[in-house]
Amino acid sequence: MWGNLARDVTTNSAARRVIELLQDGDIVPFLTWHHLAELLHHANEETVAKRIKLLKKLPFVAFPRNAAPESYLGSILEVQEAEMAILLEEGGLDLPAVISKARPGITNGFGSGKDFCRDNEEWWHFYREHFSLDVQKNHAEIAAVTHFPTTDLNEKIPDSFEGCKIPSEEQARQHFAEMAEILALHLRNDVKKPLANPEAVAYELMRESHDDAKEAYSNGGNGDWLLKYNDIDRGRLPQNPTVGDAGDEAVFVKQLAVYERRKSLPQGSLKHQIRKEMLPSWIVKHDMNCAIRQLPKAEAGNVNDISIVSFGLYVDRIQFDKRIRHFVTELARKSALFALIKSRLIGTAGYSAVIVDLERMRSEHRSHQ
Numbered sequence: 001m002w003g004n005l006a007r008d009v010t011t012n013s014a015a016r017r018v019i020e021l022l023q024d025g026d027i028v029p030f031l032t033w034h035h036l037a038e039l040l041h042h043a044n045e046e047t048v049a050k051r052i053k054l055l056k057k058l059p060f061v062a063f064p065r066n067a068a069p070e071s072y073l074g075s076i077l078e079v080q081e082a083e084m085a086i087l088l089e090e091g092g093l094d095l096p097a098v099i100s101k102a103r104p105g106i107t108n109g110f111g112s113g114k115d116f117c118r119d120n121e122e123w124w125h126f127y128r129e130h131f132s133l134d135v136q137k138n139h140a141e142i143a144a145v146t147h148f149p150t151t152d153l154n155e156k157i158p159d160s161f162e163g164c165k166i167p168s169e170e171q172a173r174q175h176f177a178e179m180a181e182i183l184a185l186h187l188r189n190d191v192k193k194p195l196a197n198p199e200a201v202a203y204e205l206m207r208e209s210h211d212d213a214k215e216a217y218s219n220g221g222n223g224d225w226l227l228k229y230n231d232i233d234r235g236r237l238p239q240n241p242t243v244g245d246a247g248d249e250a251v252f253v254k255q256l257a258v259y260e261r262r263k264s265l266p267q268g269s270l271k272h273q274i275r276k277e278m279l280p281s282w283i284v285k286h287d288m289n290c291a292i293r294q295l296p297k298a299e300a301g302n303v304n305d306i307s308i309v310s311f312g313l314y315v316d317r318i319q320f321d322k323r324i325r326h327f328v329t330e331l332a333r334k335s336a337l338f339a340l341i342k343s344r345l346i347g348t349a350g351y352s353a354v355i356v357d358l359e360r361m362r363s364e365h366r367s368h369q
Helices: 002-008 013-023 033-040 045-056 076-090 095-106 113-130 132-147 169-189 198-218 223-229 243-262 280-292 302-313 322-331 336-342 350-367
Strands: 061-063 109-111
Touching (some): 002 045, 013 350, 033 045, 033 113, 033 302, 045 113, 061 113, 076 243, 076 280, 076 302, 095 336, 109 113, 113 132, 132 198, 132 302, 169 198, 280 302, 280 322, 280 336, 302 336, 322 336
Antiparallel strands (some): 061 109
């Protein structure tokens, strides 16, 4: 919405009213790196400058703050690290308790819009000049590749791989070539914004997968070796695990390794203490990833949008576009975490709906003073 406000504030009275409500100090906008990246990714330099200029006019902003003295605007990484820190400190917490105790470490940044921009703007311009295009390209490729799995994620992993028939290396090579062709077709035809070279993306992914398979063959082709190769312990998987469960665990243990390095913890120590199901933000991001694959076309914006949803657990109110709002509403039917996020949604039907919600929030705040 901020991009639209920066565009409309001088010509649209409703947009001006939204800004007025945000400038009176009763309501504090909460920003993350994912929001800022979207604002910075616009192709037009003047448009980006207008967006930053409007941020400077806010009396207060809140944000997840990382440990850097400058360029300190945090992301989903800060959410997960705050959740892990609480679990390491106290342990044995249910999801609502994790959310309650982790919130101060996630909503820990506060200041004026002017100071916020002063401390971060140099990095924003550097990012825009040197990294923005590559990041957008990577996001488009990640969104596309994850939208079209090349294997059946619901396939069960056998209790034992003993006796399982292993295809020959030539059969495996042919199988990966066929998967690359199918993926390339999806990347060419089923993405919202065309990729520069969908065939190259598909074949590089399958080449890496084939190389992993060749490594497995050199070690006897055993499925248990593949699990070990990806640092997956069977004991950390759910009952009757699927290929998707194993893939999720492989990604998560890599995230644990990053946290260990950032906090100078012993390598592999967190696997004995933290499971992905213990992190509310991981559950939300996982379920959103699954839901978003229902869309017929992949969108680069999914990468940032999915990361933003988890912040709905930690802020008082949150806004999404209609697409994300739909999935949050659907998932809320069976998930307490998404029900919590849904309860905090504010309007998306134009500025008028936003004004109604903001005025209600301001009245509630003032009534409690």
